[in-house]
Amino acid sequence: MNSDKFLDRAHDIQDTYGYIPEGEIDKMAKEFDVPRAKVYGSIRFYSMFYTEPTGKYIIRVCDSLSCHINDSKSIVESIKNYLGIDDGETTKNKKFTLEVVECLGHCGEGPVMMVNDEMYTHVSENMALDIIKDCT
Numbered sequence: 001m002n003s004d005k006f007l008d009r010a011h012d013i014q015d016t017y018g019y020i021p022e023g024e025i026d027k028m029a030k031e032f033d034v035p036r037a038k039v040y041g042s043i044r045f046y047s048m049f050y051t052e053p054t055g056k057y058i059i060r061v062c063d064s065l066s067c068h069i070n071d072s073k074s075i076v077e078s079i080k081n082y083l084g085i086d087d088g089e090t091t092k093n094k095k096f097t098l099e100v101v102e103c104l105g106h107c108g109e110g111p112v113m114m115v116n117d118e119m120y121t122h123v124s125e126n127m128a129l130d131i132i133k134d135c136t
């Protein structure tokens with residue numbers, strides 16, 4: 001299986017649907033002539049691919065060491081309380097998905113969070129909630 005083509009295809013599908021639906025996994029198995037389980041396993045390997053619908057906004061909060069010692073936990077708790085969801089969950093209105101993740105590569109500027117492709121550093125609880133409230 002050509003992994004570059006496979007990843008390009010997976011990205012295209014996710015860009016279209018916001019996740020990779022079951023039916024598309026079947027099509028990819030045929031297209032790349034591999035068992036469905038291998039396609040599914042490969043997709044699950046990469047954290048940027050989703051097999052379930054996600055929110056319009058995916059909120060990622062880093063909880064690796066540098067962010068953790070800068071109290072990323074309180075940011076996560078504030079977001080959980082505000083949105084009424086837990087780590088890995090999506091709001092009922094499909095607007096937000098929350099993910100507590102490993103290092104986002106800005107360790108000296110923590111706590112760090114992302115909303116879709118936008119990176120935020122030195123995040124406070126209030127700032128996190130303001131960022132979320134600005135998502136329309």
Ligand code: FES
Nearest residue numbers: 062067104106107
């Ligand atoms: S530890 Fe949080 S961005 Fe690296």
